[in-house]
Amino acid sequence: MAEIQMALDSLDFDATMALAEQVAPYVDILEIGTPCIKYNGLKLVKALKAAHPDKKILVDLKTMDAGEYEATPFFEAGGDICTVLGASDEATMKGVIKAANANNSEAQIDLIGVEDKTAVAKQAAANGAHIIGVHTGLDAQAAGQTPFEDLTTITGLGLNVKVSVAGGINKDTIQSCVKAGAAIVVVGAAIYGAPSPAESAKELRALVDAA
């Protein structure tokens, strides 16, 4: 059964908490987006975990350096998953994996911007990463790019890690992501941009469960 991850991309603390409240019944993972964590800081992790102890909290740190140092407090504050860039030094990725294991949590290697995604995915799996994130960023989406071809490539490697996919996924594409082997599908604008985020999340939940 694939998990749904809701990307909380607002900057505002209260708006983020309110959106999480609306969609929580239908999603498995609440993601604090990168701009949101930089804007609000650690206290948002604590608040979101306190409000939703039954959900996984992903902190999209996109760590580029000082892996263990940067990620440790976010795991300790209640983050179940922290992300680290596949574009970072291997030692940085290892640092976040180490911090995750020390806190009985998970490290996700984000392949955004990585040229040789297959090589980094294999390296990450060998180093014990828990999740590989196939990810077309917002700026690349604006230029028309999608994550679907990369998803097939990465799941096709048959690595012993979960694969997550993000990048403009909506009701027309979410089932094909699950069928392509994604263990986690990330949805953002398709939910928070909908007239009713809760209704949209409910619809996506049904689609994922039926895929």
Place this chain on the structure above:
Amino acid sequence: MAEIQMALDSLDFDATMALAEQVAPYVDILEIGTPCIKYNGLKLVKALKAAHPDKKILVDLKTMDAGEYEATPFFEAGGDICTVLGASDEATMKGVIKAANANNSEAQIDLIGVEDKTAVAKQAAANGAHIIGVHTGLDAQAAGQTPFEDLTTITGLGLNVKVSVAGGINKDTIQSCVKAGAAIVVVGAAIYGAPSPAESAKELRALVDAA
């Protein structure tokens, strides 16, 4: 005259403010390190700018996506310089440059983890970046790497941008960085790890001014 940038790498809000107070008389730029901004959020930018209106504040966002969206509030809050990763999409870098220009501030392209540093530096300069950051990260420093060869390569390009250098710089290497053409030298551990951060900053100031 080269500028000195002090990297505030603590996570603690009060410790960061206290260290800035100690070293401010001897440095030009106060840098909120990446782990520090993620931990504390936007309010630290406002507090640091309010306490030091005569200093430039660099927010080391290391932005990887959603450039304009992520950087804009940090410029608006008083950040004079925000960083964006050279490993990011060109559109992301352009977004941070746009946000900088809209706020009469500066965008720094951080070359950490970039394979073809010359190509990215040239592209960044052509896109109107204000500063190119030559940067050996903490995890790479731990593996024995230094930024000095890259500094010579990048300043040797003769691009119309300021070049900043970071990566374990101390009293033994700071003058050679200035002589190699660095407009900004970043110091972290050599100051905050010293018995007296203020004395160390004062000593480094004298070395830079005499270079």
